[in-house]
Every structure is written in C-alpha cells, then in structure tokens.
Amino acid sequence: MDFDVPPETVEFAAEVDEVLRAPQTARLLRDVRERHDGMDGDVRELYRHLGGAGILAPSWPVEYGGRNADFTATVALLEKLVAYGIPQNLYCISVQNVGSLILAAGSERQRRTLLPAMATTDVTACILFTEPEHGSDLAGITTTAVRDGTGWVINGRKTYNLKSAYADLALCAVRTDPQGSRYEGISLFLVPLDAPGVVVRPLPSLADEQFHDIWFTDVHVDEDALFGRVGAGWSLITQMFAAERTGLDYYARGKHWLDVAAERLTRDGPPTGLVGADLARHRTRIAASKLLSCQVMQHLQEGDADIAESSFAKWHCSETAQRIAWWAFDTLGLELLEPGPDAGDRVLEAAFREAPGMTISGGASEVMLDIASSAHVFDHGRTGD
Amino acid sequence: MDLRLDPLQERLRDAVDAVLTRTGEPYAQLATIGVPTLNAPERFGGLALGLSADIVVNERLGYGLEPLGCYRATAFALDLLDGDDMPTEHLAEVVADLNKGARHAVVVGAPGPASARVASDGRLWGESEPLPRGDIGLCVARAVRDDGTVGWHLVVPETGTCSVESIDHFGMPASRLRFDGAAARPLTVSTAHWERALAAARIRQAALLLGMADRILDVARAHVNTRIQSGKPLVRHQTVAHRLATLMGEAVGWRLVLHKAAWEIDRGERCSTAEVLAVAAEHARLASRTALQLHGVRGMLAHSTTATAYRAIAVESVRLGTPADLWLEAASAT
Numbered sequence A: 001m002d003f004d005v006p007p008e009t010v011e012f013a014a015e016v017d018e019v020l021r022a023p024q025t026a027r028l029l030r031d032v033r034e035r036h037d038g039m040d041g042d043v044r045e046l047y048r049h050l051g052g053a054g055i056l057a058p059s060w061p062v063e064y065g066g067r068n069a070d071f072t073a074t075v076a077l078l079e080k081l082v083a084y085g086i087p088q089n090l091y092c093i094s095v096q097n098v099g100s101l102i103l104a105a106g107s108e109r110q111r112r113t114l115l116p117a118m119a120t121t122d123v124t125a126c127i128l129f130t131e132p133e134h135g136s137d138l139a140g141i142t143t144t145a146v147r148d149g150t151g152w153v154i155n156g157r158k159t160y161n162l163k164s165a166y167a168d169l170a171l172c173a174v175r176t177d178p179q180g181s182r183y184e185g186i187s188l189f190l191v192p193l194d195a196p197g198v199v200v201r202p203l204p205s206l207a208d209e210q211f212h213d214i215w216f217t218d219v220h221v222d223e224d225a226l227f228g229r230v231g232a233g234w235s236l237i238t239q240m241f242a243a244e245r246t247g248l249d250y251y252a253r254g255k256h257w258l259d260v261a262a263e264r265l266t267r268d269g270p271p272t273g274l275v276g277a278d279l280a281r282h283r284t285r286i287a288a289s290k291l292l293s294c295q296v297m298q299h300l301q302e303g304d305a306d307i308a309e310s311s312f313a314k315w316h317c318s319e320t321a322q323r324i325a326w327w328a329f330d331t332l333g334l335e336l337l338e339p340g341p342d343a344g345d346r347v348l349e350a351a352f353r354e355a356p357g358m359t360i361s362g363g364a365s366e367v368m369l370d371i372a373s374s375a376h377v378f379d380h381g382r383t384g385d
Numbered sequence B: 001m002d003l004r005l006d007p008l009q010e011r012l013r014d015a016v017d018a019v020l021t022r023t024g025e026p027y028a029q030l031a032t033i034g035v036p037t038l039n040a041p042e043r044f045g046g047l048a049l050g051l052s053a054d055i056v057v058n059e060r061l062g063y064g065l066e067p068l069g070c071y072r073a074t075a076f077a078l079d080l081l082d083g084d085d086m087p088t089e090h091l092a093e094v095v096a097d098l099n100k101g102a103r104h105a106v107v108v109g110a111p112g113p114a115s116a117r118v119a120s121d122g123r124l125w126g127e128s129e130p131l132p133r134g135d136i137g138l139c140v141a142r143a144v145r146d147d148g149t150v151g152w153h154l155v156v157p158e159t160g161t162c163s164v165e166s167i168d169h170f171g172m173p174a175s176r177l178r179f180d181g182a183a184a185r186p187l188t189v190s191t192a193h194w195e196r197a198l199a200a201a202r203i204r205q206a207a208l209l210l211g212m213a214d215r216i217l218d219v220a221r222a223h224v225n226t227r228i229q230s231g232k233p234l235v236r237h238q239t240v241a242h243r244l245a246t247l248m249g250e251a252v253g254w255r256l257v258l259h260k261a262a263w264e265i266d267r268g269e270r271c272s273t274a275e276v277l278a279v280a281a282e283h284a285r286l287a288s289r290t291a292l293q294l295h296g297v298r299g300m301l302a303h304s305t306t307a308t309a310y311r312a313i314a315v316e317s318v319r320l321g322t323p324a325d326l327w328l329e330a331a332s333a334t
C-alpha cells in the first residue's frame, strides 16, 4: 500500500486554498450566512465563483469541465470546503451525485450540454426520489410518467428533498410501467423545475437546511428529459448509490467538527482523563472513515464499484460524524448550546442539530447494514444463491 | 418491599395528567391542584410531602413534554433558602405568589463557576445562565464577593436594577436575568445544606428526564407500528423492535433506582444523587436519538415531536451538569 497523495493533488489543494482564502470568497460566504432569502441562504453565486476557478469537478474529464484528476483531489476539495465553512450540500447533490451519474450513464448530448455548466454551477440539480409513503422502500414509488404525443406527463408528489429551491433540474424517479415489476417499472427523468405544474413548498428542518415538498400536476417534459432507458431507473439508482455512498461528505463534516471540538478542548493544554481518551478514539475512528471512503473512491475510479462496500462506508462515515457531534455536546454541555460570537461555537451547535439526519439521509443506517449483511454475512450473499 | 406507586403518588400522577390536558398556562394550572405547595418546605407555606411525591409530578411533566423549569427552579430556590435562619416574613407576598403559581423563583450560578459579582456595597452585577421563562419573583444567586470568595445571595428582583430578557435557548423559550446593581442579601448555606438541596434538585431533574424519555419512546413505538415500508410495519425489523424493547426495559430499572433514591432522601439516608441524574440524562438522550432515527426524515422536521424532544432533552440533560461530570463526581463519592 502507498498512502502518499500524488503531487498533482498537493498542488490542487494549494490552489483550492488560495481560492477559498480570497477576499471575494469570504464576502460571498458572508452573504450566504446572512440568509437574505429567508431559507438556507443562496449559495449559487459563491459556487459560481468557485466553479469559475475550475475547482469543483476535479475528477471529471477536461472536456466536461473537469481536470482528469484522481480521487484524492476530490477528497482534498471536500475537506477544504467544509473547513472553510462553505455549505456543501448543493454541491454534493448537484456535482458529485447527479453530475457524476450523468458522466457515467448519460447520453453524450446530456454530458456535453449539462456537465460543463454543472461544473461551474451555472446549472444545478437536486434529487427527487423520496415520497411520503416511500422512503427506505424506494422501489414502491408511485409518481408516474405517462407518454403523450410529444414527450411525457408527470404526476405525483416528492418530499423531504434538500436544495430543490436552488435547483434548475431535478433527477426524478418515477413509475413508467404500473403493470411491470416494482423495479423494472421505474425510470429516471431530468425535470426542469420551472416547468408549469411544478409546485415547491418549504418544510422547515431541525437542521439549518430546509426540506421541500414538491407536487407535479400534469407536468409535461420533452422526450430528452428521460435519463437512460425507459425501465432502467432502478439499475441507474443502484449505480448512483454505489457512487454516491462514498461517505466522503459525512467524513469531511465529522473531521471538521472534531477539529473544532478539539480546538475548544485543548485551549488550556492537552485534555487528560476520559476526555483525552475520547478525543484520541474519535481521531482514530475518523481516520478509518476517511480510508474506507478513499477505498470506495479508488474502486469507483477503477470501474469496480461495489454497492455493499459503499453502503458500509456511508454507514461508517455518517455514524462516526454523528457520534462526534453528540460527543462534543455531551462534553461541552450548555456552553455548546449557547453559541457566542465564536464561529466554532456555531459550528458545533449546528452540528448537533444536523447530526441525527446523517444516519437517515442517503439511506438509513439500518438499510446500509442490510445491504452489507446480504453481501457479507448471509451464506446466500457469498454464494449468490 | 412493595414496588408499586403508593395511593398518594397515584392520585398525584392522575391529577397532574388531568391538569396538563387543560388549556391555560400550565404552571398556574398546576397551582390549582396545590402542586407548588405540596412540596415546598413548611416554613414557606408548603406541605413538605417530600421527593417521593415530587418526582411523580416531574415525571408526568416530562411525559407531557412540558418541562416547566419554573417549577423545579422554585423548589430548588426554596430548598436553598430553607437552610438559612434569616427571617423571611418580608418575603410573604412573594412566597404567596410562588404558591399560587403566579410567579416563580430561580437559582442562578448553580452549575459551573459563578459569573455574577457582588460589590462591597452588597450590589449584584452580571447576568444569569438561561433560566425558565416567566415572572421571576425571587432569585437565589451564587456570586463572587469582593474578597474573592463565592457565596449565596438572595435577590428580590426590582425594576431598575434587574431586567429579564426573553431568549431562545436551543429552540426552547428561556429567559436571562441581568443584574445592574441589584440589592443582594448574603445567605448562609452550609455545605451539607447545599448538598441536600442539590441532591433533591438532581432527583427532580432525573424524574423529568425519565418522563420525557417515556413519552418519546411511546411516540416511537406508535410510529414503528403504523409506518409500513416494503409491505410491513417497521417494528417487524428485529433491530427496530429490540432497540425499543431495550430502552423501555431499561427505563423500568432506572425508574426504580430513581424512586429508591427519592425514598432514601426523604428518610434522611442519602444525599448523593449524581449517578441518578447521570443515568436519567443518558437514557433520555439515547431515547430521543433512537426515536428520531426510527422516524426517518419525518423526525427531522422542525416542529415534529421527535425534534422537539431532541432539543428539550438536550437542554435538560445538561442543565445541572453533563453526565460525564456527574459520573466523575459519583466516582469520587464512592
């Protein structure tokens, strides 16, 4: 094994640092934090500034707005975005999840028209899978798309999605064949969210970023909104989950929270006793999270994606980050609940509110363990019975 | 041994439950069944029924997710005052209001280092930690004196030298008391008396937390029995059912530990309760975190019961010190 990162990544990380340290970045970040829109705070102008510097899609091919870099560049980028306090959810959903799926499975036309714009965040996308009655049971979704003369008509309701108020497009899972099997009747669409018949309503969250409830009433989309083949939705979703569940963004948040908590706890010298031991334990565990996440990304890069491996990495990274947020609260107590002017205080208070959602979003922990145990614990998983 | 609630405890439990269904300010509503008076020291017009009765009230407040900090804060303050032989006739009017539930008392500076200061002229300066919201009639404050020693003081808040600001404490309504030269009368509180008052305050807090945990586990139990995914209720997954079964079973054990501690305190046989509050706080946290997880994304909605309980339990679980600190204290006491 070799744990060195390539020199290109070191250079890239330095470049990212420079962009993130620039006064323009700080100014745009302050604007986001003001939350002038009364919602999450619109991060798109800040992203466009970062995207303009060409740092947001390092692993994509150059012709689609990337740099052909290896996965370590993406790791460095995420760590730095989080450390500088740049909200990363819209970026992860749009570029890392939807964009990467378009790169892996989109038509050449979709790649050419969408990816460069997504890499600069001139176009952003959200994910609309969950429905009121179908969360973990995603294969049961009931939103439909029916062919009409010129394209498709979508009807139904998607809910509890993040960032949709800031997205131009939605990657939407719908049922195109109500008679077919639960899995084969599902297709994916890239739906413009400004289409007539789309209504988006906010749902306030315990965490800082709101959810959305979205109604589709006779929403007409063109044929080219279809993503992949009709009926190929489930296998595309599985492919996306294998790529999405690297755990990277959970790890990056957990690491940042641990750094902030450690800074608070070591102000008067290295912590001793139980606190010192806990800190060391969390540090070791978050190191394992990072390496598990890197292993998934290396396999993805080599075209060797494994949904069980990704699911476990997502479980590990999200559970670890959550434990860190809870431990910071359990250790700092009321001090943490009363965020003062110190930026670190606000980070940990917000982390405490965000933490419970981490082991639910992108697939609940229990479901991740179901997938991992099917592959590695049950006999039939190993033999393929 | 008889591990059932006694008739007085049962009546009290039912009465508090009934009161919590009424509309109107819960603290004042509780006064209609004599709750503040039931447990207040006799010297302050109370019946001094003891902690065994008091914990029933606090458990039910917890179960109703009505933390009502003013109730416990008043009890704590009166317990502290009860140790001082200072004449309290001049407080008669305030005490009557406390017993009616019209105003409440607070204790400032109990957890952590004291931050308020008393000048040589006996005037108090500084501000409190987050306190329960409501009309504060009496304040028992721990403050640093001019000579650097730390001691207890009685303050009857007056306009001009005391102001109350309404604040949001992790999403829960709270207030902060600011002292701008408030007249502060020194109190003599012996170590033994302080320990007794603190032990009782911790027991009340533990009761509240166990009640909150019971409630959120009930909410989770109802949810996993009704939420169907992939054709079956969530409760049919063993990992779901076992987690709730464990927490509900643990709760029974912790409740017995709590009741035994209250009973021993009432008989004057015990004064250290750090470990009881530590287990109650840890149990309540785990209950609220598990309940939220089992609700899936719905649990994250800002106004859901799970999110409210997550916040409220977080605040109440550290109000009188973190479990980690309580465990260290318990360890050094044994």
Ligand SMILES: Cc1cc2nc3c(=O)[nH]c(=O)nc-3n(C[C@H](O)[C@H](O)[C@H](O)COP(=O)(O)OP(=O)(O)OC[C@H]3O[C@@H](n4cnc5c(N)ncnc54)[C@H](O)[C@@H]3O)c2cc1C
Binding pocket: A126, A127, A128, A129, A130, A134, A135, A136, A137, A159, A160, A161, A162, A163, A357, A358, A360, A361, A362, A363, A364, A365, A366, A367, A370, B227, B229, B234, B237, B239, B240, B293, B294, B295, B296, B297, B298, B300
């Ligand atoms: C922060 C956040 C962001 C999200 N963003 C999006 C988004 O952008 N787009 C989108 O479409 N959706 C989004 N979601 C929704 C997310 O995909 C669903 O929450 C998730 O799939 C789980 O579904 P559910 O919440 O309905 O939980 P349910 O399926 O109702 O499950 C509830 C709980 O039951 C337990 N459980 C479920 N299945 C099992 C099992 N097999 N074994 C044991 N226990 C089980 C788990 O504890 C689970 O948390 C987001 C959720 C969160 C919290």
